[in-house]
Amino acid sequence: MALALLFASALAGCSSGEKLHPVAGESAKRPVDPWILSWVDPSVKTPALLCNGLIGIRIGRDGTGMDNGFFAIEEYDPQGEEKIRPLANPLAGQWTAGEHATPLDPAQGRGYMQSLDMRTGTLMTGWNQEVDGSHVSVATWMVMDPSMSRFADRWEIKADRDLPLHFHRTQGGGHRISQRFSTSSVFDSPPGVGESNTFGDSAEVSHRLQAGKAFHIERVIRETPFNSEQVSWDEIATSSTKKWTERWKTDIEIDGPVEDQQAVHSFLFYLRSAISPLSKMAVSPFGLSDATYFGHVFWDADIWVFPALCLIDPPAAKAISDYRVARIKAAEDNYNAWLNAGRPTGGEPIGRIEDLQGNPSHGAMFPWESSVSGKETVPGPSKWEHHITGDVAFSLGQARALGLVQESAFQRVVNETDEFWSARRELNSNQQFEIKGTMSPDESHTGDNDLYTNLLAQWAKNGGKWVADATRSDRRDYKLPHDDKSFLTYDGDTVKSYKQAAAVLAIYPLEYPPAEKQAKAMMDRFADKVIKNGPAMTDSVHSIVWSRLGEKDKAYEAWRNSWQPFTAHPLMLFSEKRSKDTAYFTTGAAGSLQSVVYGFLGFRLDWRKQDGAAWSLPLNGGYWLSVKPHLPPAWKSVKFKNFSVLGRRYTLTATQNTVHVTQGD
Secondary structure, eight states: OOEEEEEEOOOSSOOSOSOSSOOTTOOSOOOOOSSEEEEOOTTOOOOEEEEOSSEEEEEOTTSSEEEEEEEETTOBOSSTTOOBOOBOOTTOEEEEETTTTEEOOGGGSEEEEEEEETTTTEEEEEEEEEETTEEEEEEEEEEEOSSSSEEEEEEEEEESSOEEEEEEEOOOTTOOEEEOOBSOOBTTSOOOBOOOEEESSOOEEEEEEOTTOOEEEEEEEESSOOTTOOOOHHHHHHHHHHHHHHHTTSEEEEESOHHHHHHHHHHHHHHHHHOOTTOSSOOOTTTTSOOGGGGOBOHIIIIIIHHHHTTTOHHHHHHHHHHHHHTHHHHHHHHHHHHHTTOOOSSSOOOOOGGGTTSOOSOOOOOSSBOSSOSOOOOSGGGGOTHHHHHHHHHHHHHHHTTSSOHHHHHHHHHHHHHHHHHHOEEOTTSOEEOOSEEOTTSSOEESOOHHHHHHHHHHHTTSSSSOOTTOSOOOOBOOOBOSSSBOSSTTOOSSOBSSOOGGGGTTTSOOHHHHHTHHHHHHHHGGGBOTTSOTHHHHHHHHHHHHTTOHHHHHHHHHHHHGGGOOSGGGOOBSSTTOOOBOOHHHHHHHHHIIIIIISOEEEESSOOTTOSEEEEOGGGOEEEEOOOOOTTOSEEEEEEEEETTEEEEEEEESSOEEEEEOO
């Protein structure tokens, strides 16, 4: 990937609309703002993030790029595990000032602030610092183009004495970096553009600060050479503001604690930033923020991110469905390879099906870790987490209902999913189908008859619904483990400890009617058995179930637990676990957003109207969308503005006692 880097002097003045510098000695505790995420501690190393679903870049506390903190959605290894490749960060570098080349470092300064304006997508960083007896102020603004692989930053540096200033770019990574920079970038004279130069792994910019006169420089980075085209920071900032203004027409406005509103805005901002409808890849658990999980696609995309965005940003949600549909052939190839290998499982191999040898069947087996090719890329035991094939079909059923995928594509996947389970299952003496040697969503257990997995198999066998088709010849069902109290997580479940929610997934997202009838008993048994350091999604699911049970206080507590311990990082970056700061974990944020939409606001995608629904709408394929809010006591009202269903927009306004749905803007 060739990156072109343009340095040019900016126009006079700043268009950010924000104050240029933080006030020296500013309090480390800033008021919570529903639209601005701020950080005032320069010592914390977790870098900021800007992303547009095509590229993602990590930005340090000083406004420059973190080493190797740059990712592009098309930069994967073409073979083997098809891992995403961390790229050299084109923003990585160091500003120095003074005769002794003192680093401009916010940790050595005062009045530091870094903030992200979610209304425009602009990241701002500033601080003050003493250098060689001179007061130096530094400010930078960075913005990402919303639909192209390019971004820009703008710097203003000012001193009250003449000082030499220097910038050294520390990473080039072998990419061709074309750089043009102004030889006179003080605003009291016209900018003069020097000749274009190509640099390797480092680039230098030198200037002499004049007392009281601000030095301004801007930089635009993109994948293709600039040639004669001049693209400015202002143009990219204008594009970003325009796009975010359009996006924020769909919003969730809360009359309640401001920290709740800020959190919801942060989920919406980062999730919308993580997916581009222009990409041919779906979102990985960490998007383009980190190489954890190698940029692969898991059930996170289908079961967590898709439902969170399908009513808010249908084109982004559709990108997930399109990714899966585009890899149906790969899933069929995976299935036939599995058959020919003797149908291996997490237990004993099932054995070959002799009459299928050399005759490709019409089954599909989606990989636990999918990448560019759609092959299974995980080498370890997680590949036995076979519920993934059911997850993909289940998600495509919701996409079909909302008009985001063709009926034919859904029918193909659900039929081929059933074919996979037909080859995967065994018939026991009670004439029940069993699925053995599979890893539970709990992920701490591989064994027989996982409840969630078997339910997905049953759903596919029923043709993508819970009510079996009476015309089907095979009316036998899958074994669902249970005891005299409720359903169990899997065969031999001791109901003692789990890594994350598993059995209660039968209640939500599967909405299996018999499990919903047992919801209270299941929550009482399983909710407090999850390990403390598990992923955030457990609390999200618990919040939704408690909401639907009318346990509003428990639902609100679980929702706050789903995000507060995970966002104690700069700019509310969401970590996967409380003990780690790797971010941004899109899955966790999507789960917390689902708690709002499908829990507090009471949205439901189902084969029937919700009992007692305040509003409902028929969807494709026999589905219904229903609304039955359960607002927490801390919220006086919520307005869900311009959510989209089948190409039309609606606005929901809910209070503790009333619900109104009107046509949107």
